[in-house]
Amino acid sequence: MTAAGRRSPTSAEDLLPWSIVVVAALSLLGFSTIWLGGSLGAAMAGAGWNPPPFSLSSVVTLINKGPGALWPNAPEGAVIGGITGLLCVLFVLIALVLFMFDGTLISGRSSKGLAGRKELASLTPKEAANRARQLRPSLKGVEPLHPDDTGNLLGDLEPNGPELRSSYEDVELDLMAPRAGKSTGIAVPRVLRARGAVLLTSNKSDVYSVTRAERAKAGRVWTFDPQGIAHTPQEMWWDMLAEASTIEGARRLAGHFVGAINDDASKRDFWISAAQNTLTAMFHAANRGKASVTDVLAWLADPADRTPVDLLRDADMGALADQLQGTIRGAVETRDGIYETTRQCVACLLDPKIAAWVMADPDLAQFRPDEHVLAADTLYLLSKDGGGSAAGVIAGIADATMRAGVVAAERMGGRLDPPMTAVLDEAANVCRISDLPDLYSHFGSRGINVVTLLQSYRQGSRVWGEAGMDALWSAATIKLLGAGLDDADFVEKVSRLVGEHDVSTLSYSRSKDGSSRSTSYRLERVLPPDRIRALPKGTALLLATGVRPALIRLRPWYKEPNASRIQGAAADEVRAITARAAQEWTGA
Numbered sequence: 001m002t003a004a005g006r007r008s009p010t011s012a013e014d015l016l017p018w019s020i021v022v023v024a025a026l027s028l029l030g031f032s033t034i035w036l037g038g039s040l041g042a043a044m045a046g047a048g049w050n051p052p053p054f055s056l057s058s059v060v061t062l063i064n065k066g067p068g069a070l071w072p073n074a075p076e077g078a079v080i081g082g083i084t085g086l087l088c089v090l091f092v093l094i095a096l097v098l099f100m101f102d103g104t105l106i107s108g109r110s111s112k113g114l115a116g117r118k119e120l121a122s123l124t125p126k127e128a129a130n131r132a133r134q135l136r137p138s139l140k141g142v143e144p145l146h147p148d149d150t151g152n153l154l155g156d157l158e159p160n161g162p163e164l165r166s167s168y169e170d171v172e173l174d175l176m177a178p179r180a181g182k183s184t185g186i187a188v189p190r191v192l193r194a195r196g197a198v199l200l201t202s203n204k205s206d207v208y209s210v211t212r213a214e215r216a217k218a219g220r221v222w223t224f225d226p227q228g229i230a231h232t233p234q235e236m237w238w239d240m241l242a243e244a245s246t247i248e249g250a251r252r253l254a255g256h257f258v259g260a261i262n263d264d265a266s267k268r269d270f271w272i273s274a275a276q277n278t279l280t281a282m283f284h285a286a287n288r289g290k291a292s293v294t295d296v297l298a299w300l301a302d303p304a305d306r307t308p309v310d311l312l313r314d315a316d317m318g319a320l321a322d323q324l325q326g327t328i329r330g331a332v333e334t335r336d337g338i339y340e341t342t343r344q345c346v347a348c349l350l351d352p353k354i355a356a357w358v359m360a361d362p363d364l365a366q367f368r369p370d371e372h373v374l375a376a377d378t379l380y381l382l383s384k385d386g387g388g389s390a391a392g393v394i395a396g397i398a399d400a401t402m403r404a405g406v407v408a409a410e411r412m413g414g415r416l417d418p419p420m421t422a423v424l425d426e427a428a429n430v431c432r433i434s435d436l437p438d439l440y441s442h443f444g445s446r447g448i449n450v451v452t453l454l455q456s457y458r459q460g461s462r463v464w465g466e467a468g469m470d471a472l473w474s475a476a477t478i479k480l481l482g483a484g485l486d487d488a489d490f491v492e493k494v495s496r497l498v499g500e501h502d503v504s505t506l507s508y509s510r511s512k513d514g515s516s517r518s519t520s521y522r523l524e525r526v527l528p529p530d531r532i533r534a535l536p537k538g539t540a541l542l543l544a545t546g547v548r549p550a551l552i553r554l555r556p557w558y559k560e561p562n563a564s565r566i567q568g569a570a571a572d573e574v575r576a577i578t579a580r581a582a583q584e585w586t587g588a
Contacts, residue, residue: 037087046074047071135447158551172480174479191215200423284320306328354390420447477544497549
C-alpha cells in the first residue's frame with residue numbers, strides 16, 4: 001500500500017468537477033432569464049407572446065446574431081429592456097436569499113463562535129421591556145412602552161439585527177480609538193435618548209453642539225465651561241466648598257485635585273499624600289468658616305497663615321486642626337515641599353476665569369446637584385486636558401452630582417426613576433474620579449447608568465493603576481470594544497476571552513486500493529487578535545455579563561429618522577460657537 005496523501009480540499013483538482021456543474025447551472029439560468037425577459041419585453045411592446053424555442057440552437061443564434069434575431073417582430077430596445085429588467089430582479093432575489101441564509105456573505109464577517117439572537121434574548125426589545133417594567137415602577141400600566149424607556153440602545157446585532165438594549169441597571173465601559181464612533185455612535189445617542197437627568201463630560205464641543213438644542217426641550221441645560229471649550233458665557237456657578245461639609249467630603253474633593261496631576265491613583269508618594277491631607281483640612285476649614293476659594297489660595301500662598309487652623313478649632317475639629325498645625329510647624333523644607341505640591345494641585349484655580357465658576361455670584365443661577373438628579377435637566381462639563389486643565393473641578397462636580405443621585409435613589413426606595421445617565425467621555429483626561437472602579441457597580445444598582453469612554457485599556461491603567469482598571473473592567477456589566485485597539489497584550493487577552501470553536505478539516509488519502517476522505521476537528525480562535533484590531537469603524541465587540549461575546553453594529557445619530565432636524569440645530573449651534581469664539585478673539 002502506498003503512503004496516504006493529504007492535500008487541501010480546496011485544491012484546483014478537487015474543485016474542477018464542481019466548477020463544471022456551477023458553470024453549466026449559471027449558463028442555464030442566464031439563458032432562461034434572457035429567454036423569458038426578451039419574450040416579456042417583446043410581448044409588452046405589442047409583438048405578442050412568441051418566445052423562441054428553448055433549445056441549443058437558440059443559444060447559438062443569440063451568441064452569433066444577438067437578441068434581435070430571436071424576436072424579429074419586436075423592437076430591439078424593448079427586448080433588451082425586458083432582459084435587463086429581469087436580470088436586475090434576479091440579482092436582487094439572489095442577494096436577498098444570500099442575506100437571509102447567511103448574511104455574513106454580504107457583510108464579509110463571519111459570526112461563527114459568537115453569540116446569536118437566541119443567546120442575546122435578554123437584550124432584545126421584548127425582554128428589555130419586561131426588565132424595564134420590573135426596575136421602574138413608573139412604567140406600570142404604560143402601553144406601549146417607548147423603546148428608550150426600556151434601556152440603552154447598544155446597536156444592532158451583526159449581520160441583520162435585531163437591535164440590542166442594555167438595562168438601565170447596567171454600567172458600561174467602552175474602549176475605542178479616536179474617530180472610531182465613540183461620539184457619534186455612543187455619546188450623542190445616549191444623551192439624546194436619555195429619559196432622566198444627564199451628565200456629560202468632554203474635552204470637545206462636538207457632543208454639546210449636537211445635543212444641546214434637543215436636551216433643552218426636555219429640561220434645563222447647564223453648561224459648565226470654565227475654559228471656553230464651547231465659548232459659552234458663564235450663566236451658572238457651583239458651590240464647590242459645599243462638598244467639604246464633612247471630612248469625608250473634603251477628602252473626596254481634595255482627591256479630585258490631587259488625581260488631576262497624579263497619573264496613577266495607586267501610586268502616591270509622600271508629597272502627594274501630604275498634599276491631599278493638607279488640602280482636605282483647608283477645604284473643610286473653608287466650609288466651616290464660610291470662607292471662599294480665594295481664601296484657600298491665600299492660605300496656601302502663606303504657610304505661616306494660621307487662619308485655617310483657627311477655623312477648624314472654632315468648629316471643634318481639634319484633631320484635624322492639630323494635624324494641619326503640625327504641617328505648618330514642621331521642618332521648613334518639608335513644609336514648603338508639601339505646600340508647593342498642594343499649590344500645584346489647585347493651580348487651575350489661580351485662573352480667575354476658572355475660579356469664578358465655583359464661587360458665589362448672586363447674578364447667576366446656582367447649580368444644585370440634589371435638584372438636578374430629580375429633573376430631566378442636562379449638565380455639560382467641558383474642560384481641556386493637559387496643563388492648566390480644570391480636570392479637578394470637573395471631577396469634583398461630576399462626583400458630587402452622581403453621589404447626589406445615590407442619595408436621591410435611597411430616598412426613592414433604591415433606584416432613580418427615571419434613571420440618570422452619566423456619559424464620562426474622555427474620563428481619563430478630564431474626569432479622574434480616583435475611586436470610580438469601586439463605585440461602578442454601586443451606581444448601576446441605584447439607577448445611575450454610567451458610561452465610561454476610553455481610548456484604550458492602557459489609558460485607564462495610567463489613571464487608576466492596573467488593579468483599578470482591572471476592577472473597572474470587572475465591574476462593568478456591558479463592555480464595547482471598537483475599532484483601533486492597538487495594545488497587543490490587551491487584544492490578545494480579549495481574543496482569549498472570546499474563546500475558541502471547532503473548525504473541520506477535510507483530509508484525502510489515496511492508495512492502490514482506492515481513495516478515502518475523512519473529517520477531523522481542531523480548535524481555532526473565534527476572533528484572532530488581528531481581527532479584533534481590524535474591526536471596521538462603526539462596529540464593536542459586545543461583552544455582556546453571562547453571555548458569549550457578540551459583534552454589533554453601532555447606530556450613529558446621523559442615521560436615525562430625526563437626524564435632519566438634529567443636524568439643522570447642530571449647525572446653528574456650531575455657527576453660534578464660532579461667532580462667540582470670533583467675538584472673544586477680536587475683543588482680546
